[in-house]
Amino acid sequence: MAKKIIKFEIVTPEKSVLKRDIVSATIMTTSGEITVLADHIPLVTVLKPGVLEMKDEDGEIEIISLSGGFMEVMRDKIVVLADTAERASELDENRIEEARARAEARKKEISNVDQVQFTNISAQLDKELARSKALNRWRRLKGINK
Numbered sequence: 484m485a486k487k488i489i490k491f492e493i494v495t496p497e498k499s500v501l502k503r504d505i506v507s508a509t510i511m512t513t514s515g516e517i518t519v520l521a522d523h524i525p526l527v528t529v530l531k532p533g534v535l536e537m538k539d540e541d542g543e544i545e546i547i548s549l550s551g552g553f554m555e556v557m558r559d560k561i562v563v564l565a566d567t568a569e570r571a572s573e574l575d576e577n578r579i580e581e582a583r584a585r586a587e588a589r590k591k592e593i594s595n596v597d598q599v600q601f602t603n604i605s606a607q608l609d610k611e612l613a614r615s616k617a618l619n620r621w622r623r624l625k626g627i628n629k
Contacts, residue, residue, distance in 0.1 A: 486540050487521030490560040493535075493547065493568045500568045501547070508561055509536045510554060519556050526556045530565070532609040534617045544624055546571035548617035550610035567610065571621030574614055583611035 486506045493500040509518040511533030535547040552565035586608040622628070 488540060489519070489521040489523075491537060491563075492561070493549075493563045493565055495565050495568055500565070501545075501570075503537075503539065505537045505539050505561075507538045510549070510563070511535075512554070519561055522558060523556050525558065526554075528554050528556075530554055530563070532606075532613040534571075534613060534620055535563070535568075536620070546617050546621040546624065548574065548610075548614040550613060551606070569614065569617070571617040574618040574621075576615075576618060579611055579614045579618065583608065583615065586611055 488504045488506060489508075490502075491505045491508060492502045507518055507520050509516060511531045512528045513531055514528065516533075517528075530549055530552045532550045533548075535549050537545045537547070539545075548567075548569045548571060549563070549565045550567040552563060554564075555562045586604055590604045590608060
């Protein structure tokens with residue numbers, strides 16, 4: 484019996500990141516992590532920075548880091564409108580660590596000053612943590628030790 488397929492698309496403000504057929508997607512929402520399969524009830528939800536894991540019909544898994552956004556689930560299609568989306572296989576651990584260290588340092592500097600700046604820095608830190616988690620999950624999946 485063939486697995487049920489669902490069309491999947493990730494779009495950022497800059498470009499269409501990914502468009503393919505999948506059998507499942509697991510993603511972090513503001514209400515917790517959910518897995519979506521074909522024939523899922525329609526839903527619109529807010530996404531938290533985190534890891535998106537998709538599985539295609541052949542069992543191949545792709546890991547993507549998201550920095551937040553929205554997801555719409557229809558009976559036969561999932562559309563993710565993400566602030567940013569990056570494939571874990573393309574992430575650079577050194578750049579992630581440098582960006583995270585900069586964000587943490589800036590967060591400490593302004594924690595007592597400006598709430599808007601503090602919130603922006605916190606969001607940047609959440610993005611870098613999501614990137615790091617995606618890279619680590621992808622490495623475990625591929626059996627890459629580092």
